[in-house]
Amino acid sequence: MPIIDIQNLEKSYRIYQKKEGLWAAVRGLFRREFKTVHAVRNINLQVQPGEFVAFLGPNGAGKTTTLKLLSGVIYPSSGTATVMGHVPWERSMDYRRRFALVMGQKNQLWWDLPAQESFRLHQQIYCIPKTEFANSLNELTELLDVSELLGRPVRELSLGERMKMELIAALLHSPEVLFLDEPTIGLDVIAQHNIQKFLKYYQEQRKITIMLTSHYMKDVAALCKRVVVIAKGSVQYDGSLDGIVDKFSSSKIITLQLSEGQGSEGLEKYGVVQSVELPRAQIRCSRLQVPATLSKILDSYEIDDVAVEDPPLEEVISSLYESVAEN
Amino acid sequence: MSSIAKQLSETETTIATRNSLRKLTFVHRISIWWTIFKVSLEERLVYRGDFALGTFMRFLPIITQIFLWSAVFESLNPSDPSQARIAGFAFPDMVAYFLLTMVARAFSSMPGLASNIAKQIRDGEIKKFLVQPVDLLGYLFLSRLAHKVAYYTVATIPFAIVFYLCRDYFVGGWPDATRMSCFVMSLLLAFVFGFFLEATLGLVGFWFLEVSSLLFVYMLLSFFLSGHMFPISILPEPFQTIVQFLPLKYLAYFPAAVFLGKVPSDQLAFEMMMLVGWTAVFIVLSRVLYSAGLRRYSGYGG
Numbered sequence: 001m002p003i004i005d006i007q008n009l010e011k012s013y014r015i016y017q018k019k020e021g022l023w024a025a026v027r028g029l030f031r032r033e034f035k036t037v038h039a040v041r042n043i044n045l046q047v048q049p050g051e052f053v054a055f056l057g058p059n060g061a062g063k064t065t066t067l068k069l070l071s072g073v074i075y076p077s078s079g080t081a082t083v084m085g086h087v088p089w090e091r092s093m094d095y096r097r098r099f100a101l102v103m104g105q106k107n108q109l110w111w112d113l114p115a116q117e118s119f120r121l122h123q124q125i126y127c128i129p130k131t132e133f134a135n136s137l138n139e140l141t142e143l144l145d146v147s148e149l150l151g152r153p154v155r156e157l158s159l160g161e162r163m164k165m166e167l168i169a170a171l172l173h174s175p176e177v178l179f180l181d182e183p184t185i186g187l188d189v190i191a192q193h194n195i196q197k198f199l200k201y202y203q204e205q206r207k208i209t210i211m212l213t214s215h216y217m218k219d220v221a222a223l224c225k226r227v228v229v230i231a232k233g234s235v236q237y238d239g240s241l242d243g244i245v246d247k248f249s250s251s252k253i254i255t256l257q258l259s260e261g262q263g264s265e266g267l268e269k270y271g272v273v274q275s276v277e278l279p280r281a282q283i284r285c286s287r288l289q290v291p292a293t294l295s296k297i298l299d300s301y302e303i304d305d306v307a308v309e310d311p312p313l314e315e316v317i318s319s320l321y322e323s324v325a326e327n
Numbered sequence: 328m329s330s331i332a333k334q335l336s337e338t339e340t341t342i343a344t345r346n347s348l349r350k351l352t353f354v355h356r357i358s359i360w361w362t363i364f365k366v367s368l369e370e371r372l373v374y375r376g377d378f379a380l381g382t383f384m385r386f387l388p389i390i391t392q393i394f395l396w397s398a399v400f401e402s403l404n405p406s407d408p409s410q411a412r413i414a415g416f417a418f419p420d421m422v423a424y425f426l427l428t429m430v431a432r433a434f435s436s437m438p439g440l441a442s443n444i445a446k447q448i449r450d451g452e453i454k455k456f457l458v459q460p461v462d463l464l465g466y467l468f469l470s471r472l473a474h475k476v477a478y479y480t481v482a483t484i485p486f487a488i489v490f491y492l493c494r495d496y497f498v499g500g501w502p503d504a505t506r507m508s509c510f511v512m513s514l515l516l517a518f519v520f521g522f523f524l525e526a527t528l529g530l531v532g533f534w535f536l537e538v539s540s541l542l543f544v545y546m547l548l549s550f551f552l553s554g555h556m557f558p559i560s561i562l563p564e565p566f567q568t569i570v571q572f573l574p575l576k577y578l579a580y581f582p583a584a585v586f587l588g589k590v591p592s593d594q595l596a597f598e599m600m601m602l603v604g605w606t607a608v609f610i611v612l613s614r615v616l617y618s619a620g621l622r623r624y625s626g627y628g629g
Contacts, residue, residue, distance in 0.1 A: 073457045075622060096460035108455050110366065112373045117366050124362040125461045127355060153373075 002046035003177060003209050004070065009079035011040040011065055039065040041233040042079070047211065049176075052203050054224035054241075055213040058321045062233040063213040067179045070211070071101040083177055097126055099177040100170035104185035107162070108169055109154045115165040116150040119172060126173035133172065140168045143198055160191030167195070171202070180212040184219055196222045217313045229317075231324035241313070248323075249316045252290050256281045256297065257305035270297055279304070284311070359461075360469055367470035371477045382482050385429065386489060392425045414561035419496040420587065424558050426493055427583035432555065433482065434514045435521035435578040437471060441545075444529025445538040448624070457621070464526060464613060471522055502586055509595055513582040516602050520577055523609035530613060533620025554580025560589060574605040 017033045018025070040062040047053055055063045068074045070081060072088035072095065081088060086095035102108075109118040123133045141147045144164040154162060163183060170178065180199075184192040200223055203210055214220055220227060221241055229237040229244070237244060254271070258264060258279040267273050270293045271285030285293050290308060297303070310316075371378065397408075400418040404411035408418060416424065444467070447453040456463035502510065528545055532538045550556050552575040559570045559580050570576065581598065584590050590598055 068454075071454075071458050073454050074624060091457060093460045096458065101454075101458045103454075106451060106454065108459070110370060112370050113366065117369060121362055121366050122459075124359045125459060 003049040004045070004047035004081070004083050004211070006043055006045040006066075006070075006081045007079055009040055009043040009066070009069060009081055010038070010077045011062075011069060011074065012036050012038045012077045038233050040069065040076075043230070043233075043235055045228065045235065045238070047209060049209055050207040051226060052210045052224045053212070054220040054227045055211060055230060056220065056227055056317060057213075057230035057236075058325075061230045063230055064181055066230070067101070067181050067211065067213065071099065071179055072096075073101075097173060098175060099179065100173070100175040101179045102166050102170045102181065102183055104163065104180075104182035107154075107166070109162070109165055111155050112153055114151045115154055115157075115168070118154070118165075118169055119150075122169055122172050128173050132174075136172050136174065137168070140171055143201065144168065144194070160187050160194075163187060163191070163195060164198075167198070174206070174208075176208055178208055178210045180210060180214075182214055183212070184214060184216055192216065192218065199223055217317065221313065229320065231321055236320070236324055244320065245310045245313065245316050248320045249311050250287055251284050251311060252287050253282055253284050253309050253311055254290070254294065254297075255307040255309065256283070256301070256303055259302035259304050262302040266300070267297075360465075363461075363466055363469045364473045367473035368477055370470075371474050378477070378481070382478060383485060385433070385482070386485060389425055389429060389489070393422055396421045396425075414558065415589070416558060416561070417498075419498050421558075422493060422496040423498075423587060424583050426490060426496070427586050428554060428579040430486070431514060431517055431579045431582040433478070433486075434475070434582075435517035435553075437521050437525040440467070440471065440522070440525040441529035441542055442539065444526060445532030445536070448530075448532040448620070449536050453624075464617060467526065468522055472518075475518065499588060502588060505592075505595070506585055506588065509599060510582055510586045512599065513577070513585055513602060516599075516606055517577055517582060520574070520602065520606040520609060523606065523613050524574070524578075527609055527613040527616055530616040530620055533616070533624055549575055549578060552576065553578040554583070558584070558589075560584070574601075574608075577602050577605065 014034045014036055016028070017035045018028060019033075039060075043062075043066060055066065057063050065074070069076055070083055070088050072091040075089045083095070084098055086092060086098075088095065109115055110121075119137060122128070123130075128136070141150065144167065146161060146164050146168070149157060149161055149165070154165065157165065167183070183199075184195050187195065196219055199210070199212075202208075203223075210223075212219070212224065225240060227237070227239065227241050227244060228235055237247065239247075253274065256267075258281060260279065262279070264273075264276045264278065264281045267276075267281055267283055271283040271289075274282035274284050276282075294306065294308070298306075397418060399413075400411045400421070401408045403413070411418065413421070444453075453463065456466065501507065528542060529538065531541060535541065552559065552570050552573055554576055555578075559576055560567065562570055581590070581602065585595070585598075
């Protein structure tokens with residue numbers, strides 16, 4: 001049985017269309033034109049317990065809206081969803097005690113107080129037994145290496161440290177389902193890596209179900225076996241990360257290490273030349289033609305080394321986004 | 328093997344305890360409330376400077392009020408100002424009145440409450456109260472209570488000094504036990520009433536994202552109609568009757584009038600009931616606005 005079950009979920013907003021200029025603003029006082037925005041249209045998705053699912057999509061694709069619907073922050077226009085058997089937007093206290101939402105850009109902690117005060121509050125509102133609380137807090141602070149920072153006011157913490165505290169606050173009550181909305185946004189590479197490492201470890205240990213949105217492919221590649229691409233409010237792809245490349249990219253990149261004295265003239269016959277920095281040259285050709293192209297090149301050039309790779313993931317994803325936008 | 332079995336049994340007990348905890352006991356509720364209260368209190372004490380200044384600055388306006396009204400009474404009867412009366416108020420009554428409204432407003436005023444709610448709606452911080460198992464209004468009420476308690480604790484001494492220095496203005500002396508208990512009750516109810524009134528105004532933010540103009544109008548009305556500026560009983564008819572029917576008077580005028588015996592005994596019970604009634608109206612109204620507002624809330628801000 002899926003732990004998250006989304007059926008035909010739709011959410012549209014009516015937004016006030018503000019026109020340019022003062023006169024239009026004055027007219028807007030009396031008559032307003034509204035435009036309906038379909039943030040989420042007809043999403044169907046099932047997630048099994050223990051899955052770590054990434055939500056990918058361009059800005060405004062409906063990822064965050066979907067997470068908001070699943071956390072019960074907003075009501076859908078139509079469709080249904082259940083998480084652990086609860087309808088999220090009923091916002092029952094039972095449901096709230098069983099999941100957590102972390103938003104990279106939003107603060108859930110008390111700004112002026114040390115994080116440990118927020119944690120104490122969480123212990124109470126989530127009804128965490130004393131020993132369980134102490135154990136969880138110990139484990140989490142050790143894993144994230146923030147034990148010395150517990151007593152410092154949150155406003156004095158760095159962005160990365162604050163994110164760690166947010167994660168602790170969200171995990172203290174051992175949620176069964178965790179929604180992460182761009183948890184590594186604005187963090188430096190090391191901090192991103194630490195958060196990834198932690199999430200991976202924690203998810204493997206606890207087997208909790210996590211849905212994550214992120215723009216960093218590194219996050220996704222490191223953490224999620226299953227990727228759901230959303231664009232224009234609906235699911236465009238659902239499968240493994242490698243599958244995206246197979247499905248949406250028809251080309252491969254051949255990198256040649258040319259021998260000394262060998263020029264790169266004439267390579268454009270075999271494919272699109274990506275770059276030439278002797279002795280290295282890169283060409284792109286259709287996936288089906290790779291064997292034929294390769295043998296021709298090997299016949300005609302002096303080659304020291306050859307590598308055939310998929311195009312970078314970011315590129316595939318962005319061309320996927322673009323193709324959705326065009327349709 | 329044994330460690331896995333141990334882990335499994337631990338997980339089971341955790342789930343069992345969790346399930347048993349789902350049903351919140353009353354004791355647990357109290358303990359949640361107490362923690363929110365304590366944490367809010369700590370938060371309030373972080374900004375010592377602001378807190379101290381806010382506490383003591385309250386006493387400044389009373390000095391200008393004394394000068395202003397002494398001039399007014401002098402001009403009414405230049406030969407013998409002590410004989411001058413405004414709607415039954417002699418000069419000492421007037422000063423006593425302002426001192427008492429200061430006390431009433433210490434209970435009923437909620438600086439920043441409405442604008443803070445509106446801000447939380449606008450920038451999406453309110454999500455916290457939809458996701459975490461804690462109620463927005465209950466939470467705000469407790470943290471406001473904590474702020475008030477912190478304030479009273481510190482302000483009691485300066486209040487006592489000011490009242491002691493001004494004791495001669497209280498010509499009627501202490502009120503009798505009934506009036507005194509009504510006075511205390513009216514102060515406590517003024518706190519609850521003021522809280523839910525301002526919370527209701529803040530929740531309008533679900534419809535108009537910007538409520539500062541609305542709050543400005545409210546503040547202006549409240550300044551005149553609550554009795555903060557002058558005792559509303561000096562208003563001419565028919566304004567007086569209208570204003571007496573409005574609930575704003577419970578924020579400042581009413582507790583002071585009870586203390587000074589300006590509310591006739593036969594009306595006292597009725598007035599107290601009205602205060603309870605208005606408080607209930609705004610509790611219900613804020614709840615209704617909150618749930619209706621959430622229906623149209625689209626989770627602004629990320």
